[in-house]
Amino acid sequence: MLDCIVVGAGPAGGSAAYHLAKRGRSVLVLEREALPRYKPCSGGVSPAIAAWFDFDFAPVIVQKVDTIRYTWKVGDPVEAVLNTPEPMWMVQRDKFDQHLMEQAVAVGAQVQDQTEVLGIEFKGDHWQVNTSSGTMQARYLVAADGAKGPMAQWLGFPARVCRMGAVLEVPASAVSPQAQFDFGLLKNGFIWQFPKGDRYSIGTGILRGKDEQDLNDVLADYAKKLKIDISQAKIHQHPICLWEGDEDLHGRQSLLAGEAAGVLDPMTAEGIRPSMFSGVKAAEAIDGALAGNAQALAGYTQTMQEEWGKDMAWAAKLAGIFYRVPNIGYKVGVKRASATDRLGKILCGELRYADVANRALKKLGGGLIPGLG
Numbered sequence: 001m002l003d004c005i006v007v008g009a010g011p012a013g014g015s016a017a018y019h020l021a022k023r024g025r026s027v028l029v030l031e032r033e034a035l036p037r038y039k040p041c042s043g044g045v046s047p048a049i050a051a052w053f054d055f056d057f058a059p060v061i062v063q064k065v066d067t068i069r070y071t072w073k074v075g076d077p078v079e080a081v082l083n084t085p086e087p088m089w090m091v092q093r094d095k096f097d098q099h100l101m102e103q104a105v106a107v108g109a110q111v112q113d114q115t116e117v118l119g120i121e122f123k124g125d126h127w128q129v130n131t132s133s134g135t136m137q138a139r140y141l142v143a144a145d146g147a148k149g150p151m152a153q154w155l156g157f158p159a160r161v162c163r164m165g166a167v168l169e170v171p172a173s174a175v176s177p178q179a180q181f182d183f184g185l186l187k188n189g190f191i192w193q194f195p196k197g198d199r200y201s202i203g204t205g206i207l208r209g210k211d212e213q214d215l216n217d218v219l220a221d222y223a224k225k226l227k228i229d230i231s232q233a234k235i236h237q238h239p240i241c242l243w244e245g246d247e248d249l250h251g252r253q254s255l256l257a258g259e260a261a262g263v264l265d266p267m268t269a270e271g272i273r274p275s276m277f278s279g280v281k282a283a284e285a286i287d288g289a290l291a292g293n294a295q296a297l298a299g300y301t302q303t304m305q306e307e308w309g310k311d312m313a314w315a316a317k318l319a320g321i322f323y324r325v326p327n328i329g330y331k332v333g334v335k336r337a338s339a340t341d342r343l344g345k346i347l348c349g350e351l352r353y354a355d356v357a358n359r360a361l362k363k364l365g366g367g368l369i370p371g372l373g
Contacts, residue, residue: 002138012258013144014100015279021109039093040236047086048349062197080340162239165205166215243312250297314353
């Protein structure tokens with residue numbers, strides 16, 4: 001009988017497993033794919049995550065970025081230097097996730113890859129997990145199986161609203177070695193480029209409203225405008241679950257973490273930092289529950305709402321206005337040096353939306369959108 005089974009070996013699952021094992025709890029991570037596995041992801045990571053771990057991420061940071069270049073439909077560029085103590089990290093997700101999992105194993109966690117979870121059953125005081133490799137049992141479960149995983153549904157949580165994202169990778173020599181964000185080509189979203197050593201990720205996502213554009217076409221058009229050859233590149237489309245509001249993330253001896261919990265930033269689609277944060281907090285909650293705290297799991301939902309959700313409510317308000325009139329947002333927001341500096345600090349975890357939202361909303365709304373000011 002294990003203390004906890006974590007389903008999913010991504011940033012949320014790895015973070016939960018590491019911190020549970022560090023606390024002396026028996027934890028098993030189940031992963032459907034063979035590890036290390038490729039993961040379509042742009043790979044930008046906030047250096048703020050370093051504060052939550054006592055090991056070094058340097059071996060899997062392939063590049064650090066301190067300058068962001070913004071464009072409107074590939075033109076009208078503006079650059080901003082990240083005025084932060086540590087630049088934004090760029091990682092390749094297969095290596096990053098594997099590094100996190102190796103650290104978890106080093107402190108006592110078990111990992112079983114190529115193991116698909118086929119179903120779960122509650123057996124009075126514990127969970128039985130039926131897999132392609134046999135049956136396992138644990139007191140608690142952490143569902144960290146991503147936006148399209150079945151665990152949340154099996155645990156009885158309501159279906160999450162998922163939008164679509166897409167990413168492709170090209171050789172690093174094909175584009176500028178900067179982080180770049182382009183607005184205007186995609187309705188209700190934007191396009192980003194992140195350098196990752198020998199490759200460059202180009203991604204996009206629908207962040208509000210309806211999915212009215214084909215993301216493959218959007219990325220192909222963007223690449224064409226920049227004269228990037230993507231004839232040999234594969235575009236990976238994938239669902240993304242943005243933070244949608246105050247919802248329970250705890251159930252009967254179970255928690256949702258990562259994209260299964262819908263933690264992505266609705267303004268920027270940042271996902272790695274909030275996923276890892278949810279994994280850290282899930283481990284704390286389950287450790288508390290195992291120690292006899294009957295309110296520990298409910299406390300996890302409360303912590304996620306207060307320490308992440310409240311700020312995401314501000315992000316959603318900004319997204320609602322910005323992506324409604326992105327041309328105005330670009331002119332009065334993105335092109336201002338102070339605004340780009342603040343966005344960079346938000347991406348690096350140095351600022352919260354709550355610190356800048358009121359002023360930004362007034363800039364975007366005042367006198368430009370009827371009824372706002």
